[in-house]
Amino acid sequence: MVEVPYKYSIVGKKNNNTLIVKVDEDVLEIRQLIVLSDDHEVFKVDKMNYIEFRSDINRLREYAMFIVKDAPEHYKEANLLEQQICELIKNAIRHGNKNDINKKVKVWYSFENRVKVIVVDEGEGFKEVDDWNNFNLARTISIFKQDFENIMNFISWRGRNVNEMDGGNALFAAIEYWNGGIYFNEKGNKVCAIKYFPDSPEYEKYK
DSSP states (O other): OOOOOSOOEEEEEEETTEEEEEETTEEEEEEOOEEEOTTSGGGOOTTOEEEEEEOOGGGHHHHHHHHHTTSOHHHHTTTHHHHHHHHHHHHIIIIISTTOTTSEEEEEEEOSSSEEEEEEOSSOOOOOHHHHHHHHHHHHHHHHTTOHHHHGGGSSOOOTTOOTTTTTTHHHHHHHHOTTEEEEESSSSEEEEEEOOTTSTTHHHHO
């Protein structure tokens, strides 16, 4: 278990994926990864588009572009949406399916009032959600406190399945981008990511 080298208290939640944390007299909002059961409503795929891909990392951008083409223009945000969907599929191919081209990546997606993407791979699943959340909490606090002695300990996440090529840091960018939350099933091989934009009635709650 990753230890957080600071005294802090959780005083509430801004929404279902953002903690309100008190450090000394300061209050921070810190997003977390969430684990849910497979039958939770966030994983429901009614009225969502569906496609599946072979685990071919060389076609990664092609896969993401196919999905994003259906999104409203203002959701695309200078290719940020495409980049983040690329990361979700890349993780499924590399970490889930271990680049086995015979294994499938299944994707459901919808652009109705927000972006919602569900990605499922055939792997054993991401088992380090609690450790990553603690690491992110410690990292956020150390940066806020400008604690340069400890910041270097939290620059890069190193989980069991992280290699030198990706550094494990993509999740930091992802959790900031997917303001509606990143949700894993209990096995850890299914992820749902949600993004709200200013035209959504939910935006103020999640921005």
